[in-house]
Amino acid sequence: MDIQRLKPHFPWITLLVLVIFVGLNDPNFLKPANLLSLAGDIVPLFIMALGLTFAIYIGGIDLSAQSMANMITVVASVYLASLGIWVALLCVAIGFALGMLSGFITTRLFVPSFISTLAVGGLCFSMAQWLSGNRALNMDAAERDALFGWMIGRTGIIPNELFLAVALLAICLFIERRTTLGRALKAVGAGELAAAASGVNVARFKMLAFAISGALAAVAGLLFAVKLSGGAPTIANGFLLPAIVAVLVGGTPLTGGVGGVLNTAIGTLIVAVIRASMLYFGVEATQQQMVFGLVLIAAIALTMDRSKLRTVK
């Protein structure tokens, strides 16, 4: 009975245990500045995972997120000079629109999101290659600092990315907990047919979920472009799987309706700590990937609340 009541708390307990575990090995790890900087570095990944949470929350998946971020780094680099601060709006709008397209293909054409988002990702990649002329692009550093410098600086010991992350998390949490959109997405994830029979416009909300995912992937791409002061059609590679892993480890299973954005925040931090632990424990280079896989299985086994899943597919 007590285990049952503890279950919703497993993700953050796992995080805490991991942090203490690494901290015992090397107390330096526990310095606030270190922890904050660790959290700050994972922010682009977190923002992408935040978006993915919406897609996964309704029982889908968004595999276009990485290509989207790639493309946005190119878009941001190309148009920063001509559009100035408005390039941010352009990026988010593109992400939103392409996410909407994925949603449309999924809900109206009945193509599973696994395939539709993969295909839209292919489109993004093509566009990124075309727009960049297959070269790495750089932003004008002065212009970047003037317009987006606030994103990547540091206030005291707190990296500014964290403020952005917290703000986005707060917005997403608000959407999830306090808006009709969030409620509708929960209903769609937990019981799509019942939501439809209650007069909820399921297709529209599903498209919105993918659109939010696309928009947040775009924000992740933008932040990454600002951080790196440039873009390339492959620069955000390696984001996708860790982002999916972050969502899953946080306790939002692919069956939908369970978990949420707060879980993803914890999941992303777990991923960050696992990564850092490789360094702190000096895991050998050739073993790192295997250890990561094993730790992942353990972490998912610990964090996921499976009591609500009737069948495990």
Place this chain on the structure above:
Amino acid sequence: MTRFLTREAAIRWAPLLVLIALVILFTAINPDFFAQRNFARIAIAAAPALMVAIGVTFIIVMGSIDLSMEGAVSLTAVLFCFAFLWLGGTLAAGGWLAIPLALIVGGLIGLINGLVHVKLRIPSFMASLAMGFVGTGAAVLITGGDIVRIEDDTFRALLTWRIAGFPLMVYVVVILAFLAWFIQNHTTLGRNFYAVGGGEELAHASGLNVRRVRITGFVLAGVFYAIAGMLQVAKLGQAESVTGANFMFISITSVVVGGVALWGGIGGVWNTVVGVLIVNVINNGMVVIGLPDYVQDGMLGLLVILAVVLSTDRRNISFVK
């Protein structure tokens, strides 16, 4: 009633029609496409991919998903090479023993995958994704990042020895595809995949040992990944820790394009064969007709969506995820 039947038939044959349409399209743009030699090239490219796709088909029919193929293919390919060389380095001198060994390793990977999924009650998406990391990681650990080459001409005959213009490995794959079809349609295990995919709880209530069927399914998939690993070695003459890279998304795409439903119970080996051919024809055809490489990813995406849309029976599904 007849209208209904023709509609059903149209959906059933849609993937094949898409394949034929693509062949006609590419041929129209560049007649060189329609040549036996090019078909042999497509077949070689498709051979290992088909084995991976067939493996994952069984899992998808059960309504689960398996993302461990990249790790499984890499690990079995690498172990196969090591074993082959250790056993004498030629097929004749005992190297053949490496084949059953690789199959067993593949089965073991599948078994662990299945056990983690079923016993720990972790959804297959995550369990297999993590197992894939472990598999690739193990391949890196064993090779230390190096390439293992196999020079044995007898083994490489799979690629170099041609019958009627097609290399031996194509025939091997055709036979194995038939075997897979046979397993699917004529064995208890194959039919049980459909039972689990059609209604897991009902199958359980009927006394079916669903957990065992699931685990066996993952083992079978692992064996097919091992075959794919060996074919990949036959094709490239080498194995390394990235031998299985890029198989994950493309194999699942192929399976779905062929008309297998991701929610389980619908489609089968035959669909997967067509799906793999569609994807490989697109990949080959885009180069052959001279499409610039930067539009190829986008074009592949569009064609895949088109193929899936055409082969989905929209009347019978209320929603997809």
Place this chain on the structure above:
Amino acid sequence: MSTFIKDFVEREKINRRNFLFASAAGLTATAVPGILGRGAAFADAGGWSLAWSYRDRASAYWNAIVSGGEAYVESLGLTKEDMTNLINEGSSEKSLADIKAFLAKNAGKGAIASDPNDSPNARPVVEAVRDAGGYVSTIWNKTDDLHPWDIGDNYVAHLSWSGEKPSEDAARLLFEKMGGEGGVVHLGGIPANIPAVERLNGLKNALKDFPNIELLDEQSADWDTNKAAELMSSYLTRYGDKIKGVHCANDNMAYGVIEALKAEGITGMPITAFDGNPEAVDLVMKGELLATVFTNPHWGGGIALALAHQAAIGAFKPSEEPNEHREFYGPSILVTQADAEEFKKTYLDATPTYDWTDRWGLSAGGIVYK
């Protein structure tokens, strides 16, 4: 090949406990190496921790880079475990995060060599190192507007290999072998990777002097063997007998091309590659590969780390060095059948011992921008 197995067994013996724990219980696995491992003994490194940040352990090229780094560490009287491996798996994001974590762990006292993975990533990497007070040298990827002397002493040097000239040399060899006429196809690396762009440019430069050679097609095969095999088959359908030569941007893709041709029963097609990996050199000796370009990654891996570390301990002051010591090309050796055996003896069968204090001994000159 058996050396790999031997290495593996040896490695496993050393780490058996880690390995067993790792397999058995995920979470505890991470703890074991640290708890059971040796305490850090950095006395000989002057209080500095050393790290190499690179793509992955899945290719001979990076292995050679790492072996150079390890050779340097061992030259300090330490063991190779004293060099931390920061593996970014092709993710710029992880590359940056790992480096920052490494610096944090060592309170800034880190000497790092890094391939930033994508050129825009170089700036945040070196800035992070500078802000933490560490020392870094980079290889391969950096944007043209980023220079060590603008960042300060903490950004010790950038080492690259001019892809253009050696690639051009290889292409000339290829064209001569083709008799100065016919079609050639190019298989490129991941688009937008600097080496991929440079190596293609080299090919194009050579083309100017061979008016009868036609570049039929140039597409990306992502540095990947399998993709190269499939791309080559498609080329064969499209261009057929027009293809008289193949120019590959690295060795791995050349392996795929050779196998694709083998499947068709085509032999004797001249192919050039790049990187000079052991397998490629073997193929050159056998005549299956016309040439490859060796960039001595072992030395590059060693010297990049050596520069960062020696600057850190004050063995030299970067700002006092001329610009061609801060941004320089590594050596490139064109390996052909004529000199392959000799080459193999010198560089592959026995690893040459380098004097790591001869910092620019093998430099091929300062980097020039166009």
Place this chain on the structure above:
Amino acid sequence: MYELKAVDKKFPGVHALKAVDFQVKRGEIVGLVGENGAGKSTLMKVIYGAYQPDGGTITIDGKTVRFQNPRQAMEKGIGMVFQEQSLISNLTVMENIFLGYEAQFVRLGVINWKAMAEAARKQLAKVKLDIDPATVTASLSFAQRQLVELAKVLTLEERVDGDLVILLDEPTSVLAEDEVKMLFRIVRDLTARASFIFVSHRMDEVMELSDRIYVMKDGAVVDVVNRGGATVEQIQHKMVGRNVDREYYREQRQKPYDDSRQLVKLEDVGLPGRISDISLTLHPGEVLCLVGTEGSGREAILRTIYGMRTPVTGHVTMKGARIERFTPQAAVAKGVGYVPRERKVEGIVAGMNVYENMTLSQMGHFSNAGVLRVGEERKLARDWIGKLSIKAHSEYADCGNLSGGNQQKVVLAKWRSGGSDIMLLDHPTRGLDIGAKEDVYEMIRDMCDDGVGVILVADTLEEAIGLSHTIIVLKDGRIQKRFDCEPGKKPSLYDLLHAMI
């Protein structure tokens, strides 16, 4: 021959079975009745091996047995025909029949399809069903599927040496009247081969079919009645613990409806293959009942009004306005509420709590610019939990964990609280116990008093007759007959059946 003695089963906080004695003799049909929560389903699960009892013994022919799982029970001759459709729809009939027992047709791992088809035909003959065993199950009617399920359980006959005990859990819930008759005939014929335990909410059916009836209440058997030993009312009294009189359907509360206004008007509405030329009118305060067999078009009419289907011919008018766009959203905006038959799938969202479910259809009323006013939602939920005496610990209770009756109350509250005045009720009392049914009937009368128009697809004909102002009988998608049902002048069962068939 099959006997439970003093069987006990406890769950955390619940004593589900209290020293239950239960006996089935050879060739007997035993009825099992009781309200929801009385312990019927727990008892059944103990019988077919899904649960292991905590105390007491199970004996077959005097020998004590203990089942770890349903399969072991099957091997002792105990089979279960499930309430939910338990055939796997993408498999063929024969595969379903022999699911889990294919081994007999397998040689060297290969299935002999011919032999299996032959054997399947033999089983289908037992239930007098003449279909190709290779038919895919999805293409069968509900009644045919029910018979296939029975045939599937009857394979035990060949597999097991001893006697068979077959549990029938609500086998008639999806069947039409004539199909029920046929099923009963077949079951009676089969008593030569097996004993049956028959579980149903339909008291008349239990009375008709069973030789003996076990009545359960609060986890204990309160009475065993022999055939003809008691009336429906007496048994119901024992089940509920109070009288269920002829005021069951609240006929005394039936008032004439207001025919001056029209809520919904259908004119010549047609959906190819489902319904054609449907014309009907719903007035405020009216209960209009659609009667017909499965597939006669009742559900299609409800779904058309609700906007889930777009009619191909004819038109629909609601409150004077012609409907042009058929979507549930538009219907809900017009004041339509829909209580679907598949309560667990379409009615409530399991995993969401009471207030979230209640406001799902009317989030617009509780939000400003998309931001929800959760406090008001909770107050609404608390009000309705009180008003309908919904048994939930609070408005935070997960609806997936409520009992069927309380789930249905939540669904009804969802629409009523949103002010819906056109209610479409599809089998609203399906699977509910008597107490909960009465609550639903009471609510229907309340709604009528408030001027709501109700279109009802009833669970039984009696219910239809008892509740409605108007009955429309459908057959093959067409209206056969219309009955006015003023109290005292209601049509008889026979009248309706005559029109249906």
